Amino acid sequence: MVEIEIIALQGCEDLLPSYAHPTDAAVDLRCSEDFSLESMERKAISCGIKIALPQDWAGLVLPRSGISLKRGVTVLNAPGLIDSGYRGEIKVALINFSKERQSFSRGERIAQFMAVRAEKIKFLPSLTLPPSDRGEEGFGSTGV
Template identity: 50%
Template sequence: MEIHIKRMGSRGEPLPLPTYATDGSAGLDLRADEAVTLEPGERKLVPTGIAVAIPPGFEGQVRPRSGLALKRGVTTLNAPGTIDADYRGECGVILINHGREPVHLPRGERIAQLVIARFERVQLREVDALDDTARGAGGFGHTGQS
């Protein structure tokens, strides 16, 4: 599959386009298109400098980078965030610092991953009752396991 990508306004020298870090990577690395400092507990929308044309029937899932989360306490706030197939604006990543120290991310830092995923649209039909299952209405923690 081919995804069209467009560089947005200039914030400096062009950054590398998103790439897969390894042959087995599911996500393309997204980079910060401007330097950002996140104070403990602070969240910011970080621009990536790109827009993408995702085909109908697919979405772009913006996911955290595990190394950034583990080493620096920074993650995406609405994980996974969704880039809809009809959106053509600049992709941004909402980052939050869960750590105890300020975190500075320079321009060009890999801040998130973009996974392209197929989805199905459905039609909802209101009914008076749902079919029974072994789980039934059991909710959070209903199995007794942590």
Template identity: 45%
Template sequence: MNNSNSQTIVKVKCLTPTAQIPKYEHPGDSGADLVAITEHTLKPMQWFAISTGISVEVPLGYEIQVRPRSGLASKNGITVLNTPGTIDSGYRGEIKVILLNLGPENFKITPGMKIAQLVIAPVVKGIFQEVDELSWSQRGSKGFGSTGIIDVDG
């Protein structure tokens, strides 16, 4: 078993005095908490890009994934609309999180509230090559519902 604690430096620029550098709550966490700097109320089925007041410099060869927080999702129906969002190594703008309210009640986001998690992940580049045929597989072209749960093709 590999018990490596691999780490990489991600430079963070605070764009406002109230911005907070993402931090891991517990030693074994894979996601660092990201907090809001503004107040906004999300109505049911509404989404909005929430400001965090930070920008980052992601090292080449990595991405940062923006993921929902399980507590917000399970208690209030709040999720990240484009989950996981991706912050590429070349992006230097402010991180904003598109939150979506799937719950039945209005949800108030307040400054300092944990709204998402950031997960740093290595990026593997594919070499896309056009071919006339693909190799055979048992699943073949069966897509959604291929295990018998849903049949979207009729």
């Protein structure tokens, strides 16, 4: 388990992220104010919190399947990436793909947040790559 320092912004103490079930992989993020999204509209929605991820960790902001399927609202840049050095308010870029306006009330769960290890990458220049079963087969190579 990773420990993450968190600050609830003034008036948002009741919006701390939480797991819906003990076995969930991600916590729910809640909106800090009422808002609406028109069809095809996108907005950055405030969650009322700031966090300090440990070095070599990152945060992923993911869609909630329920509002994606039932309401057509999803995280625009899924997954959203939060670097360990970011200290600003957590916001979620949402888009409404439905044909109707979608309204949300303060405190509604709008996305999920998962902390993941972010190992540094060292690229090793090479003229060839080791063989694999897949090779260079890409988009749709295993069927549609």
